Amino acid sequence: MVSYVIRRLLQSALILLGVSLVTFILLYLIPADPARQIAGRSATAQTVENIREQLGLNLPFYEQYVRYLLNLLQGDLGRSYLQKTEVSELIAARLPATLLLMAGAIFCELLIGLTMGLVAALKRNTPTDTTLMVLSFTGVSSPQFVIGILLLYVFAVQLGWFPIGGYGTFMHLVLPSLTLGLLGAGWYARMMRSAMLDVLRQDFIRTARAKGLKRVQVLFGHAVPNALLPIIAMIGIDIGLFMSGIVVVESVFGWPGIGQLAWQAIQRVDIPIIMGVTLVSACAIVLGNFLADMVAPLIDPRIKLR
């Protein structure tokens, strides 16, 4: 177990190193000249050259990369080209908003997805079941910007129940969380349905019924917890979905998180920020997968880590 954890951690570190290299190469290839951009349109060639030297952009590729890595080891993600602020500070300032949004999304996807899956399993092969499963597929098939804009139109513009974008109160959180969570809700509904059907066929459920427990007691005392655990263990993997989703959802709702930070940086070719957000997201994804793998054997002892 310990050796597995150590090996997994080393692997994760290597993966992150790979991510940093690939991203660095991609951003190096971008046909934009950051030095000229910083200097502004009226700058002389000499100024541009000075800036280039200052940032180390005149160095060969591998030297730039090694410099970046060495700084990274000291927790230094570099400085934003345009905002002249430390990237780590920018990300740290935006991260709480993103984490709040993700927490809201996890709540929404579990609440909606698990309920749908539970009802579908109990009403299996009825029109209710089919409807719920088509709905879950619709959640998976809907682009988040469409859901976001439509939710804004109906619940913020027409009904006025929620503010039109922005950040601050609980009411601001509802629509973005719902938008980010619907995709996962679709997956959870389908997983919950098949997990419930599997559990309901097990002998211990029949035993529980046979010893005289009420249907509700069997359901919520025995069946649901057993179906639920392996599903909950997978929340870690959702981080990958979320990291893709936040770019769109945050820009639709004007949510001041790292997704919007990344999107603005991409539009302005502010390379250190793009690099920083990509690395932070990759870390989160790797960590999520790692946690999911670690939790799995705790929940199902038949799973052994090698």
Add this chain to the structure above:
Amino acid sequence: MNSTHDLEGRMTTDAKPDAVALPAAGQTSRQTGNQTRRQGALERLLRRKLAIIALVVITIIVGAALFAPLVAPFDPSEQFFEGLTLEGAPLPPGERFWLGTDLLGRDVLSRLIYGAQTSLIIGLVANGIAVAVGALVGILAGFFRGWVETVLMRFTDLMMAFPALLLAITLAALFRPSLWIVAMVIAMVNWVQMARVVYTETRSLSEREFIVAERAMGAGLGRVLFRHILPHLLSSIVVFGTLGISTTVLLEATLSYLGIGVQPPTPSWGNIIYENQTYFTSAPWLVFFPGVAIIALALAFNLLGDALREVLDPTQKGRH
């Protein structure tokens, strides 16, 4: 990612990835045997209501795209003077312009019909490349093992650690976006899932007795790979290939919505929303209709893929 269970599999499906393969029993791999099974599969597919609805939706959209010049009521880029109100606002759905007009007074229905071409071309090209690359990577890694496996699968792990959309956006920003570049970008992001599924299956397949026997009898590499392993992977490739089209369509729409996908004036369902989003409070149909089109196409391919999975896979219990 070496635990004994495969968590990534659930990102595309709730079925166990290694349970998708056809069973080994009766696999003499005779052409005739396979053919009857496929015919049976088609019949079983057509018995499913949802699959039929999905096929109808796909046929309508494909038909509209193929015969766009005949079907579309107007030229998609013609800006009608009478397509705007006197104040210059777009027209709501009405008698002349069925689905209304956009900011520039163009017919929304015609733009949607031509936009279907874009979505389908990207869906097919990008997904085709992703399927081919993913299947190739998966087969090679699963069959050869050793350093080939290590290199390919570590790279796959690396790709999985990327936030897909962020990677696609960065890539799209790298190049001047055109239809084909967007397709390539999407393919580069989307092959990973297929690679993982095919890899898991090939790995278990290549240890099966009939493959070991075939190799022991001295069959060449090409024969083993293409005559014996590939046919077994076909149903998974078909299933995940179909599901993949919907992922591709959604990614194209998202990139175009952000303005870094297909560039106007070429209509795409995503960029129709991108062009008109500032007006969505006063002209919601400019978001609603393209949105419905995207969802319909993605949903149809998801339902079809799901039905195919149940039909092509006798090892699964199907709907309980």
